[in-house]
Amino acid sequence: MRNAPPSWSLISIEQLTRSDLEELFAAAYRHRSALESGEPCSMSSEAIVATLFMQPSTRTRLSFEAAALRLGGKILSMSDPAASRAGSEWKESLADTARVLNGYADVVVLRHPVVGSAAHYATMSTVPVVNGGDGAGPGSEHPTQTILDLFTIDDLCGSVDGATVCVLGDLSQRCVHSLLAGLSLFSDVTVLAKTEETTRLTERELQRHARHGLKVEYVDDLAEALRRSDIVYACGHEDPTHEIPLDMRLDPRTLRGARPDLRILHPLPRGVELPTSLDGTAHAAYFEQAANGVPVRMAVLERILSSCGSAVA
Structure with a gap:
């Protein structure tokens, strides 16, 4: 260390x-x-x-x-x-x-x-x-949440190396700060970030991740991002009363074109960004993540x- x-x-x-x-x-x-x-x-x-x-x-x-x-x-x-x-x-x-x-x-x-x-x-x-x-x-940080997130990605994907992770939600949260820093320790990882304008990373944070070889790309089309991703890390918003935009919510329709092996992670507790209708799908891995x-x-x-x-x- x-x-x-x-x-x-x-x-x-x-x-x-x-x-x-x-x-x-x-x-x-x-x-x-x-x-x-x-x-x-x-x-x-x-x-x-x-x-x-x-x-x-x-x-x-x-x-x-x-x-x-x-x-x-x-x-x-x-x-x-x-x-x-x-x-x-x-x-x-x-x-x-x-x-x-x-x-x-x-x-x-x-x-x-x-x-x-x-x-x-x-x-x-x-x-x-x-x-x-x-x-x-x-x-802000949450290091052990990130260790279990990375462990879950390693378990689901066989390796963190080469993974494409779509981060969906408020990027100012401590779980996201630590997750991006952790992902930067692995090779050829791409982060597709779907977030609101007010919850983007600072320019300093973007530059730091770039120096460590982590590619962070902002995306507008969530469905297209899911087609490219191995993992979608939905994290909602720091403020539980915040109204999550419709285009930042997962649902069966959004996932229709996703890769069959796409897995959904979430640090929990969840809001409207992750409806219970997805719990029985092959994509759901967030309770497995919590158990880890x-x-x-x-x-x-x-x-x-x-x-x-x-x-x-």
């Missing part, structure tokens, strides 16, 4: 190399196989994982907790800051929260509404910190605990 703190905190997808991702994929495949067959996990840890969520979460928090339990660990969970004395209501600083949890847990998974909060927290933490999503807009969160996050926790020398049997 590049620029990783000694305790192996995972703050940004840009800490990872392609080799890191491939090692995590291999571990996730191993864990998924064990889970499917009912075999015991290959490692057992007595580590305590604290899930500190200052924003709502279903999949990220619960899959991290399931991953820790599957590895033999224990959970401390805070899913509602209003029910605690942490956060802005009680004027407790993030630094003070970090200093307190240093004595409670072996790993902290943090979600926070402010960009850069995970990195700030990590400066005061003596235990590894995993960014469970921080903020929105430029600089457990073995992928098992792989992340396993690597962190092994690297920082926590109790592992």
Whole structure:
């Protein structure tokens, strides 16, 4: 890994190399196989994982907790800051929260509404910190969502190399920022972006992706983009009350001309961009994607605990 703190905190997808991702994929495949067959996990840890969520979460928090339990660990969970004395209501600083949890847990998974909060927290933490999503807009990230997204693409397509991915929705979201950075670590990947004018990437972001060899092409015709794509990554809009334009919604008619092996991914929760009428189609892979969160996050926790020398049997 590049620029990783000694305790192996995972703050940004840009800490990872392609080799890191491939090692995590291999571990996730191993864990998924064990889970499917009912075999015991290959490692057992007595580590305590604290899930500190200052924003709502279903999949990220619960899959991290399931991953820790599957590895033999224990959970401390805070899913509602209003029910605690942490956060802005009680004027407790993030630094003070970090200093307190240093004595409670072996790993902290943090979600926070402010960009850069995970990195700030990590400066005061003596235990590894995993960014469970921080903020929105430029600089926001969700690295473990991207690891499971890339793992799912690898699983569905046989490799991330050479994939054409249509990203449908608001490109300012943290899951998209991390996904594009992750895709840039692979070869000959093309991104077809169908988005609104107000949610495009900044020019600086486009230039950075271009320097890393990632081709990002804006498209107007969604049906044509789907004919060219291996994956459509529908992600809706950061604001759940935002009215999604009709030409940015998937439906059976839009998919009629798509490749038979096109697969739909979505970080969930979904809105009108992904109707339930598509759930029974061969294109739907978003619940499989969500299920991959457990073995992928098992792989992340396993690597962190092994690297920082926590109790592992």
